[in-house]
Amino acid sequence: MASEAMILDVDGPDGSRPVRLSSPSRVLWPQAGLTKLDLARYLVDVAPAFLRANGGRPVSLQRFGGDVDGDFFFSKNPPKGAPDYVRSVTVVYPSGRSHPQLVLDEPASAVWAIQMNTVVFHPWASRATDPDRPDELRIDLDPQPGTTFADVVAAAHELRSVLRDADLSCFVKTSGNRGLHVFAPIEPTHEFLEVRRAVIAAARELERRMPDRVTTAWWKEERGARIFVDYNQANRDRTMAGAYSPRALPHAPVSCPLAWDELTGVDPASFTIAKVPERLRTVGDPWENLHAEPGRIDVLRQWWDRDAESGLGELPFPPDFPKMPGEPMRVQPSRARNRD
Numbered sequence: 001m002a003s004e005a006m007i008l009d010v011d012g013p014d015g016s017r018p019v020r021l022s023s024p025s026r027v028l029w030p031q032a033g034l035t036k037l038d039l040a041r042y043l044v045d046v047a048p049a050f051l052r053a054n055g056g057r058p059v060s061l062q063r064f065g066g067d068v069d070g071d072f073f074f075s076k077n078p079p080k081g082a083p084d085y086v087r088s089v090t091v092v093y094p095s096g097r098s099h100p101q102l103v104l105d106e107p108a109s110a111v112w113a114i115q116m117n118t119v120v121f122h123p124w125a126s127r128a129t130d131p132d133r134p135d136e137l138r139i140d141l142d143p144q145p146g147t148t149f150a151d152v153v154a155a156a157h158e159l160r161s162v163l164r165d166a167d168l169s170c171f172v173k174t175s176g177n178r179g180l181h182v183f184a185p186i187e188p189t190h191e192f193l194e195v196r197r198a199v200i201a202a203a204r205e206l207e208r209r210m211p212d213r214v215t216t217a218w219w220k221e222e223r224g225a226r227i228f229v230d231y232n233q234a235n236r237d238r239t240m241a242g243a244y245s246p247r248a249l250p251h252a253p254v255s256c257p258l259a260w261d262e263l264t265g266v267d268p269a270s271f272t273i274a275k276v277p278e279r280l281r282t283v284g285d286p287w288e289n290l291h292a293e294p295g296r297i298d299v300l301r302q303w304w305d306r307d308a309e310s311g312l313g314e315l316p317f318p319p320d321f322p323k324m325p326g327e328p329m330r331v332q333p334s335r336a337r338n339r340d
Contacts (some may be wrong), residue, residue: 002102004023004024004025004114005020005021005022005023005024006020006021006024006037007019007020008021008040008044008111009023010044010107010108010111011107012085012106012107012108013106014085014106017085017106017108017182019040019111019112019115020115021036021037021040021111021114021115022115023036024036024037024040025037026067027067028064028068028119029069029251029252030067030069030177030250030251031251031252032250032251032252032272032274034252034273034274036114036117038273038274039114039119039246039273040111040114040115040230040276042246042273042276043107043111043114043275044107044111045280046244046276046277046280047107047110047283048285049120049243049257049280049287049288050110050121050242050243050244050245051104051105051106051107051110052285052287052288053123053242053243053244053287053290054104054121054123054242054243054244054245055103055104055105055106055233056103056105056128056129057103057123057124057125057126057127057128058076058089058091058101058102058103058123058124058126058128058131059101059102059103059104059121059122059123059124059239059242060075060076060101060102060121060122060239061074061075061076061102061113061116061118061120061121061122062074062075062118062119062120062121062122062248062334063075063116063117063118063119064117064119064189066116066249067250068164068248068249068250069134069250072119072248074122075102075116076099076101076102076119077099077100077101077102077115078100078102082112083108083109083112083316085105085106085108085109085112086102086104086109086112087102087103087105087128088100088101088102088103088105088117089101089103089131089147089195090131091124091131091237092131092132092227092236093236094235094236094237094239094320094321094322095322100274101124101131101235103128104121106303111296119246119247119248120241120243120245120246120247120248121241121242121245122159122239122240122241122245123226123242124237124239125137125138125192125195125234125239126188126192127188130188132191132192133188133189133190133191134186134190134192134195134234135185135187135188135291135294136184136185136186137168137182137183137184137186137195137198137199137202137234137297137300138158138181138182138183138184138199138233138234138240139181139183139184139199139202139229139230139231139233139234140175140179140181140230140233140240141155141156141159141179141180141181141182141184141205141227141228141229141230142178142227142228142229143178143227144215144220144223144224144225144226144228145225145229146224147173147225147227150270151213151227152178152179152180152227153180153263153264153266154210154213155206155210155213155215155227155229156180156182156263157260157263157264158206158209158210158214159182159202159206159229160260161208161209162173162202162205162209163182163184163202165205165299166202166297166299166303167295167296167298167299168184168186168295168299168300169184169185169231169293169295170182170183170184170295171183171184171185171257171286171287171290172240172257172258172260172263172296173255173256173257173258173287174244174253174254174256174258174266174268174271175241175247175254175255175268176241176246176247176253176254176255176256176268176271177241177243177247177249177253177268178247178268180263181240181255183287183290184295185290185291185292185294185295185298186294186295186296187279187294187295187296189296190297192234192235192236193236194297194301195234195297196231196232196234196235197300197301197304198234198300198301198304199231199234199298199300200216200304200315201300201301201303201304201307202300202303203216203229203231204216204303204307204312205303207229213226213227214226214227214229214317215227215229216227216228216229216231217231218315218316219316219332219333221332221333221334221340222239222333224237228231231315232316232317232318233260235317235318235321238318240255241255242255243255243256243257244256244257244276246273247261250268251272252272252273252274253268253269253271253272254271254272256268256271256276256279257285257286257287258286259286313326314326314327314328315327315328316328316330317330
């Protein structure tokens, strides 16, 4: 591994900042032959779009000790020695504990994160100015064994119709792997639990429209060959790879925003850190105006109330969450049956 270091001069709102990059030739993606310096330069190239999507939010950094095939850990609070242009905001976690969480505001802070061996950026659905109230309703369409990317695309198009019926506009991006993420900008007027319920209401409506192709089943043994609508990604402190964030996969893919009319027939593996900067220069950022006209979740809340009155209430929370009011038994169905 190379031991050299270099200084990158990174332009930003307060002028150019020198950011030290140690071991710039260290290979992060062996298959693609891409290095730490390649990643830093990628973040500089896409900085306006990347920060528009992920800046000003609490963010978790997925950091790697070696290359992307090795071990990693998540870093949430600012480490000792962080520069003064990397700030934090106090957030409340599901346990009720409060702690400072990193916030990235300018290109230099993103490059600093690369110096800290970050590969994947996981922003919250809320902003640092109001971390308890999301301004994005996020839905993760997760393909299961036996499904294809074309199945995910079909589900995304129908989900767009569902959200349109709920008076919400929405935007789509690749997950960077096999799935799709659908975001709807919303006014930050409701806490995470209410937004989660809105996501469940939309997911159930999608499931009703595509019962053989989509599922809200939390337990894998019940999903079958259907697209799982991962509603639990809407919880507090639950995040997904941000727009334009690299992913830790062999070909160095990026979670890339798309226009709806280019979604059908697209190859998600074609969006890599080597190619996305040129795409931004030639095609532009499909998410540039994502927050221009935020909607409200009022219709989805009405759908939630309607479903609750008919017996469809809470769904299971992640295993590390405290037991929540109204939550069903948190045990997979086959084990529950074996207990009887």
